[in-house]
Amino acid sequence: MTQHPHVSRRLGAFALAGVAALTLAGCTASPSGGGEGGDEPAAISAVDVIAPADPGGGWDQTARAVSQALTEASLVSSAPVSNIGGAGGTVGLASLATETDPNTLMVTGSVMVGAVETNASSVRMEDMTAIARLTEEPLVIVVPADSPYDSVQDFLDAWVEEDSGMAVTGGSAGGIDHVLAGLLLTGGGVEPADIPTSLNYIANSGGGEALTLLLGGQVDAGISGVGEFSQQIEAGELKALAVTSSEPAELLPDAPTLVDEGIDITLTNWRGLLAPGDISDDERVALETLVTDLHESDAWTEVLATNGWTDAFLAGAEFDEFLAEDIATTQETLTTIGLIE
Known part of the structure; x- marks a missing residue:
């Protein structure tokens, strides 16, 4: 992919530490289903949601929206949110790397992809378990x-x-x-x-x-x-x-796009969810199932409409492939514009 500044880009498809581990109380799996050889993934009764940023920004908004929708849709009994801010999310990423509870979801996205590179983070997103991409904005x-x-x-x-x-x-x-x-x-x-x-x-x-x-x-x-x-x-x-969208933004319909103004740049900021890196295949399937059910819920549909977020759901192998491409293209772009060597 060329990174000439006059070429249109969509960086939402753009292949774009210590803190004590959080302990989650009450995360138990249902005894029915799941397990090795089970037909159904183990049910998750509660999750811990991490916003790897201080309150008030997009990751915090996303974490709290995920928590609210999960509980409103009765998919879990509780989904408390913790903020672990710093260094473009890489402080939260390092904390996730030490998390021992598999039922932990951390918000991630384009910002973290770039921050890992510019901060030369020793913990990388590839070390975690990619669960799903949720939105673009x-x-x-x-x-x-x-x-x-x-x-x-x-x-x-x-x-x-x-x-x-x-x-x-x-x-x-x-x-x-x-x-x-x-x-x-x-x-x-x-x-x-x-x-x-x-x-x-x-x-x-x-x-x-x-x-x-x-x-x-x-x-x-x-x-x-x-x-x-x-x-x-x-x-x-x-x-x-x-x-920066190709069409006027739903929340700001009167604002022109960069393309409208003669600047050939189109990009979006994606956000998604990661889990700890050492969880089992069954634990990953259970989290992917939970987040898929979240995506299909009326509560999440309302979240998207309220916040003007675009549904960009990907899970499983498709999200793995997207993330690998985003990381590679982010490295190339950051080099091109002089932010990393």
Whole structure:
């Protein structure tokens, strides 16, 4: 796959530590079914859900949505959420690697794929058990309401001219927000080798931190999922310059796409679920079955509609293949835009 900055990309299909282990009380398997040679996977009565980020961002929203839908659909009796933030999710990833309870699900996604590379994490996503991809969400480029920029091209022209004097905030270093910032600058004519010094990117471990910087006028622009900024945009506190989907975003129907604005970049941020790496085949099947039932529930359908998330469900071998491709392409893209060597 070519990574020339003017070639359209869909990074949602883009082959895009210590903390004590969490102990889950009450996770028991039903004695019927499951087991070696059983016809049915073992029933799961409770799961622990980990958001590998601070409260307020997309991973936290996803973790709490999964927890709520699992319990509302009566698929489990409880699904408590824990936040383990830091380093683009790699702190949570390292914690998952030491988790001894197989009925643990951690939210993951494009951001973590990039963060593993930029942080040179010793624990990798390939070391865990991939359960399912759940959603895709476009990103949005925003500026404060009083910003002089009313179009993404006007902002990009000023950004290229001012170089590192323009501060842009978003999610973790190496994540999809950071990648988009690099792609925009390379598309604007900045050489990839100059990106590390030209790009003044303020990384955050939670969406709330980026919002504080934007509303306080401490940065010139922000990048995040549409769901994280949509309320402030609707309230007139932020201006949406463009979204990264191929069509207008459901939550921000009036915001133009980058393609509409003449910038040939299309990408989405995927989110999914991982489990500990050393679980058995039967334990993996039980979790995949649980998450498949979640995906098919009315409670999850309502979650997708409420948050403006696109259903992007993949499980089993299909998710394994997607993740391997995403990791490989992420490595190539991060190299191309100068964020890793």
